[in-house]
Amino acid sequence: MLTRERIVDAAVALVERHGETALSMRAVAAELNVAPMSLYNHVPNKAALLDGIAYRVMSGLELDYDPGVGWKTQARTLIRAFRRVAREYPACMNLIVTHSVELPFGIKPIERALAVTDTAGFDGPTSVRVMRAIIAYALGAQLRETDMVKILDYLPPDPAAAFAELDPVEFPHVTALAKELTAHDPESDFEFGLELFISAIDALPR
Amino acid sequence: MLTRERIVDAAVALVERHGETALSMRAVAAELNVAPMSLYNHVPNKAALLDGIAYRVMSGLELDYDPGVGWKTQARTLIRAFRRVAREYPACMNLIVTHSVELPFGIKPIERALAVTDTAGFDGPTSVRVMRAIIAYALGAQLRETDMVKILDYLPPDPAAAFAELDPVEFPHVTALAKELTAHDPESDFEFGLELFISAIDALPR
DNA sequence: GTCTGTGACGTACAACGTACGTAGAACGTA
DNA sequence: TACGTTCTACGTACGTTGTACGTCACAGAC
Numbered sequence: 041m042l043t044r045e046r047i048v049d050a051a052v053a054l055v056e057r058h059g060e061t062a063l064s065m066r067a068v069a070a071e072l073n074v075a076p077m078s079l080y081n082h083v084p085n086k087a088a089l090l091d092g093i094a095y096r097v098m099s100g101l102e103l104d105y106d107p108g109v110g111w112k113t114q115a116r117t118l119i120r121a122f123r124r125v126a127r128e129y130p131a132c133m134n135l136i137v138t139h140s141v142e143l144p145f146g147i148k149p150i151e152r153a154l155a156v157t158d159t160a161g162f163d164g165p166t167s168v169r170v171m172r173a174i175i176a177y178a179l180g181a182q183l184r185e186t187d188m189v190k191i192l193d194y195l196p197p198d199p200a201a202a203f204a205e206l207d208p209v210e211f212p213h214v215t216a217l218a219k220e221l222t223a224h225d226p227e228s229d230f231e232f233g234l235e236l237f238i239s240a241i242d243a244l245p246r
Numbered sequence: 247m248l249t250r251e252r253i254v255d256a257a258v259a260l261v262e263r264h265g266e267t268a269l270s271m272r273a274v275a276a277e278l279n280v281a282p283m284s285l286y287n288h289v290p291n292k293a294a295l296l297d298g299i300a301y302r303v304m305s306g307l308e309l310d311y312d313p314g315v316g317w318k319t320q321a322r323t324l325i326r327a328f329r330r331v332a333r334e335y336p337a338c339m340n341l342i343v344t345h346s347v348e349l350p351f352g353i354k355p356i357e358r359a360l361a362v363t364d365t366a367g368f369d370g371p372t373s374v375r376v377m378r379a380i381i382a383y384a385l386g387a388q389l390r391e392t393d394m395v396k397i398l399d400y401l402p403p404d405p406a407a408a409f410a411e412l413d414p415v416e417f418p419h420v421t422a423l424a425k426e427l428t429a430h431d432p433e434s435d436f437e438f439g440l441e442l443f444i445s446a447i448d449a450l451p452r
Numbered sequence: 453g454t455c456t457g458t459g460a461c462g463t464a465c466a467a468c469g470t471a472c473g474t475a476g477a478a479c480g481t482a
Numbered sequence: 483t484a485c486g487t488t489c490t491a492c493g494t495a496c497g498t499t500g501t502a503c504g505t506c507a508c509a510g511a512c
Contacts, residue, residue: 137389138344138345138346139344140344140389140392140393140396147412147417147420148417150420150427151416151417151418151419151420154419154420154423155418155419158419164422164423164426165426167419167423167426168423168426168427169435169438169439170442172390172435172438172439173383173387173435173438173439173442175386175390176383176386176387176389176390176439177379177382177383177386177439178386179385179386179389179390180381180382180383180384180385180386180387180389181379181382181386183343183346183382183385183386183389184378184381184382184385186346187346190346206353210357211353211354211357212357212361213357213360213361213364213373214353214356214357214360216370217360217370217373217374220370220371220373220374221356221374228375229375229378229379232375232378232379233375233378233379233382233383236376236379236443236446236447236450237442237443237446239446239449240442240443240445240446240449241442243445243446243449244442
């Protein structure tokens with residue numbers, strides 16, 4: 041029996057195995073040993089299937105928290121929950137982020153984020169702005185990371201050398217930092233920016 | 247005479263006028279009153295055309311600066327230059343960001359950014375991390391903004407009311423901040439996050 | 453005049469999303 | 483048991499996409 045759930049599952053698996061370019065109605069149907077048009081009995085169109093993927097993946101967000109801890113810990117927990125989902129479904133997350141699927145985060149995560157900024161002591165308008173800044177960072181970090189991976193794939197065998205061979209007069213910093221620029225530790229990069237953000241929020245006037 | 251430059255120009259114009267979904271080789275060819283396959287004499291494939299769009303748009307980045315001013319002003323100038331390009335070519339910028347076109351920023355902007363962090367007094371590895379965090383924020387802000395616009399389009403005539411009608415027990419903050427959440431001033435949102443970032447960087451140990 | 457590019461073109465194909473009509477199985481009712 | 487209704491998987495078909503391939507007109511070199 042074909043169901044919307046099985047279809048979404050198959051789509052998620054397919055995207056994770058073969059990338060977003062492999063996601064077609066025909067491919068999903070083949071994955072389920074079914075005729076392509078059969079999917080349309082359960083999913084109105086491809087966009088809805090994308091929404092289904094987004095919903096399924098984002099449902100994995102772990103929103104529990106300990107009210108006893110400080111807002112910083114709550115904030116870190118929330119953002120790292122996003123990261124965890126991104127690590128679990130990297131290809132799907134990329135798909136969600138780049139196709140700006142409808143309200144990918146739903147209302148609950150927003151409620152949680154606003155609760156955190158409330159705990160931190162901000163008024164309403166400031167809370168909204170802080171939340172937006174954090175969302176921007178989280179989205180952008182995800183995006184930049186997959187970009188980085190793609191770029192490293194294209195680069196020559198020794199990318200650092202390629203950077204280092206640039207004109208050191210025109211690009212003094214890039215050539216000097218060739219090693220740091222091509223080394224890529226997404227997790228520590230993300231954490232660095234996250235702490236940067238949290239300390240900035242901490243310093244904000246109430 | 248058909249040239250790669252004219253093709254890229256037409257593609258940029260087409261994307262800005264009718265959105266990225268309207269970008270097809272056939273449409274670009276029609277824009278130039280030319281047969282579709284003629285484009286392939288100057289552009290190897292569609293991906294290369296996307297790269298061309300990215301390069302053309304990003305070339306508009308104003309990288310001049312006044313060495314006499316402090317690093318904060320330099321940083322603001324650099325990031326606002328990115329924003330200016332994004333405002334000038336919103337649809338193309340969105341395309342660039344979401345399709346992670348090859349090295350969209352080139353080397354020069356990276357060199358400039360590293361020069362700024364150098365001026366701010368950071369060592370190499372820290373400079374790279376700070377730059378990456380800022381890029382993540384700039385990308386994410388752009389992404390979030392177009393998402394927001396799209397969501398607002400889909401929402402009912404009075405979106406604030408829709409938010410306000412949620413269960414106030416389950417979503418106390420969202421319902422209380424319905425007005426702030428649906429009001430959208432991209433520029434001030436962006437500036438808020440930008441200042442947040444700069445103050446955080448300022449507070450970083452050297 | 454012939455030879456050699458170069459670039460615009462036309463044809464053709466595979467893959468895509470999906471509109472539409474059909475057919476068979478499942479099931480409530482008589 | 484027989485019949486009508488509903489559901490759902492299917493097959494066919496269309497328009498659109500990117501692009502491989504072959505052709506053909508024209509420009510300049512000899």
